[in-house]
Amino acid sequence: MKQFLFVLENLTTRISMLVACLMMALAATLGVFQVVMRFVLEIPAEWTEVLIRFSLIWMVFMGIPYAFRVGAMVSVDVLARLVGPLGKRIFAFCTCIAALILVVTIIWWGWDYATRGRMQSVIGLEGVTMFWAYLALPVGGIFCIPAIVAQFFDPQNSELETAL
Template sequence: MKSAFLALDRWTTGLAMAIACFMLVVASALGVFQIVTRFVLEQPAEWSEILIRISLIWMVFLGIPTAFRQGAMVSVDVLYRWSPPKVRRVLDWVVCLAALTLIAVIIWWGWDYAQRGSVQSMAGLESVSMFWAYLALPVGGLFCVIGIIANLIDPKRNELETAQ
């Protein structure tokens, strides 16, 4: 069960990071496109700005699971270093439950926000619903849940281990 969940985590975290990297490429390409159309051609493309924002939002929410998986999102370094192994495990559980609580709130309200935003259209892209922009919160949150639980099962603290 543990190895199956960790395999699922490797797959989902890798997928989320690949999409996040792609979103960075999209934002960068659209940024260059926007600069060229605005300042060289003097014909600004108003749709590119909203797509840059949306791709950056998706990039952030799909990049967060990797940070959670690496144990870099919530870190109590000093307390963790000074604690005996049993207390460290308790700290792992406390951090995991706190992170899962926060992510549950983000998933819940993100989904609610996405549904409410489905009647709103994007500025510059009137035919596209804001649902697709707001959907980044619950989707990223679901990827985070897997990374948080995987970090509890198999903790990775690369920055802690190299600092000692």
């Protein structure tokens, strides 16, 4: 079962990082395009601002699973250094449960926001609704779950070891 979890986590984290990197590249490309259009050609492309915002939202929520997996998202370094091995496992379990509660809440309310956003049109993008921006919350949250559980079973807190 653990082997399946690690394979699933590896796949989902790689996919989420790929999407996050693509969204970052898209935002940077659109930003350069917007500057060239507005200040060089003097023909502003207002639609790029909305797409940059959407891509940054997706970039953040698709990058969070990696942060959870490497232990950079929920980490209290001082407490981890002060407790013994049993204390570290208890602390890791409490952190895992708290992170899962947070992520499930984000998935729940993110889906609620996304479905409500179906009726909210986006200025500058004809026919596009806010559903696509809000959808980043539940999708990113779903990708976080395997990373959080895998982090509990196989902690990767390299920043703790190098900081000592």
